[in-house]
């Protein structure tokens with residue numbers, strides 16, 4: 001009764017809506033409005049003939065279910081007028097965030113609001129991104145509104161559960177083309193584009209692109225692809241068109257429903273801050289990672305395919321059925337990544353689940369073991385904080401948890417549940433409870449407890465293996481699980497269904513299915529089995545848990561991990577050994593030694609790349625100075641010979657050569673890098689522009705005598721937009737206080753600086769060997785977080801923190817962060833992000849303290 005009364009009051013007029021007028025879109029506003037408004041349509045008209053701002057007009061049509069003020073969201077620079085139901089209102093009640101239409105101007109049933117406004121166009125910090133191509137002086141525009149920039153573009157109800165039909169018209173300069181969510185009408189004059197009304201879409205999926213783009217139409221589905229003119233010749237059109245068609249076909253089959261929008265069109269967006277974005281009709285991919293400037297490694301190809309499948313899967317999961325609110329972001333992200341792997345498995349592509357493991361699990365565990373982690377479902381009070389919900393938990397943990405769910409209920413119940421979910425909420429919205437309800441119904445079991453443990457509970461389990469052997473046979477094998485962060489997760493086990501592998505060389509592997517329901521689980525089926533070389537409690541990666549092998553297994557693995565035949569298993573075992581290092585239970589020197597020993601023999605490109613990545617982290621951060629001095633020359637030698645070895649696959653050679661360039665420290669190695677710049681090859685491989693820039697960046701970072709000259713020469717040699725970007729990145733690596741000061745100043749004050757350039761340069765700026773130079777910026781980098789949250793796009797904040805904190809490795813820096821957190825009251829979401837990143841620094845300090853590295 002109380003709640004009902006309160007709701008009735010809120011829906012009344014005037015001062016009651018004052019609280020809802022604050023910046024952003026609060027959940028209170030969204031809830032009220034979803035109950036009040038329906039049948040929303042936007043007719044939006046934008047003039048894009050200037051490159052700094054656009055003038056626009058929108059007509060918002062909607063049905064009002066209950067009387068009360070109507071609040072429209074708009075935070076663009078200028079709102080000139082608003083006419084309600086064709087009657088101009090005398091005064092405009094607009095506070096820069098929202099426009100309030102007093103209830104006396106609206107009526108029950110059909111209403112309309114006409115608004116004239118301007119919106120910003122800029123390289124960064126605007127809803128319309130402007131990219132200027134230095135190569136041919138062309139200009140390109142595209143929008144990116146997720147999660148809450150639709151109301152920076154135009155006045156609207158900016159919340160995912162007020163899906164609306166959009167009719168868009170664009171006026172553009174001569175010679176441009178444009179695409180949008182709806183199909184383009186052919187009748188329009190050449191500088192005017194009119195697009196058909198869309199299916200119901202959430203505002204964050206509204207999108208268009210305009211500019212002198214090159215357009216390809218082809219492939220099995222005749223899909224249109226846009227790319228900027230100067231790079232059109234480099235695109236592997238056939239390969240992309242085939243993968244898009246293949247993903248569309250497989251997903252239509254799996255979901256049992258045809259592509260649900262007018263037309264699948266896609267584009268390669270220049271200087272795109274994400275990997276991809278799933279707007280129906282304007283699906284965007286990152287140009288930089290989709291056009292290869294040199295022959296790609298297998299990992300690059302697999303990454304590109306995984307991104308295509310992810311964005312295509314979103315057309316159903318996210319676009320057709322949308323989360324009700326961004327607290328359920330995981331629903332679409334987790335599903336898209338999980339489906340990307342599942343589809344590749346259904347298409348019989350090689351080893352998709354190993355790639356899935358490598359791409360997701362270590363990244364998920366790295367965040368989920370920290371005290372700053374969040375549940376998969378993340379409460380969200382206001383859409384302007386939604387960016388904080390993006391990260392490894394929704395992108396990497398959620399798909400891992402879905403894999404566990406699929407294994408728990410089985411393939412047919414999982415698929416039947418997904419079908420029922422999609423059918424029930426087509427063109428509408430849903431929550432995670434709807435999904436688990438549908439899958440649970442199909443599986444004839446309640447998933448309530450499962451949801452409470454995996455969706456609502458923060459943190460993750462660590463499983464420790466214990467093994468007792470007597471007379472060559474297993475006497476007892478038991479698994480003990482505990483929360484990685486007991487104070488955060490609380491006590492009690494997660495329900496886990498897994499497979500335990502008992503592995504002996506030259507004997508078949510024994511796989512034992514096990515369900516963990518308690519803190520300690522005995523694997524009784526193992527008793528009496530021959531003593532294995534090693535045990536691994538997450539064979540095939542069904543469980544979402546960090547597995548720490550028992551001591552006998554560790555002893556065997558650190559000597560023989562490379563001898564494990566099964567690629568997928570070997571990939572996971574390297575992960576477990578690395579986890580032991582990060583838990584300060586295995587000396588980094590032992591891991592680095594194993595990596596250097598096995599790298600020359602590792603035949604799988606993806607695993608080799610994983611070993612190289614960990615080797616680099618071990619060398620740059622974990623080893624004691626003495627160990628580092630003795631092991632860096634060995635690493636240089638191993639990586640160089642891996643790069644030179646003509647018997648090995650190109651991808652393995654290339655990734656080792658790249659790593660060699662990045663770790664080259666000894667005078668002989670940096671002199672070799674320098675000499676390669678006078679050649680057309682390096683280590684027997686063709687030397688192309690990206691590697692040339694990596695070499696220049698390294699020479700700048702180590703302050704080689706030739707660095708300035710080489711940088712200047714390379715800038716003259718590569719005059720493309722990409723070259724300008726790489727020169728900017730290389731400059732950030734210069735170990736001088738003036739350079740660091742100048743770059744940091746531009747990062748936060750230069751509005752003309754493209755956001756993606758900043759992201760690309762952060763690692764060079766925070767070179768781990770320059771921690772003394774960058775430490776003074778740590779406090780300022782943290783001070784900037786609220787500004788970043790308001791002004792930068794989704795993934796920027798994580799990259800920023802990872803770079804500034806990741807470039808540090810001693811106790812002084814750790815203290816600086818802790819002092820900062822103690823003396824500043826950051827909003828909880830930002831504090832969690834800092835704590836997630838701080839964890840790696842804390843581990844680094846602990847490892848160095850435990851293994852003689854000092855701190």
Ligand SMILES: [Zn+2]
Nearest residue numbers: 310314333336
């Ligand atoms: Zn996604």
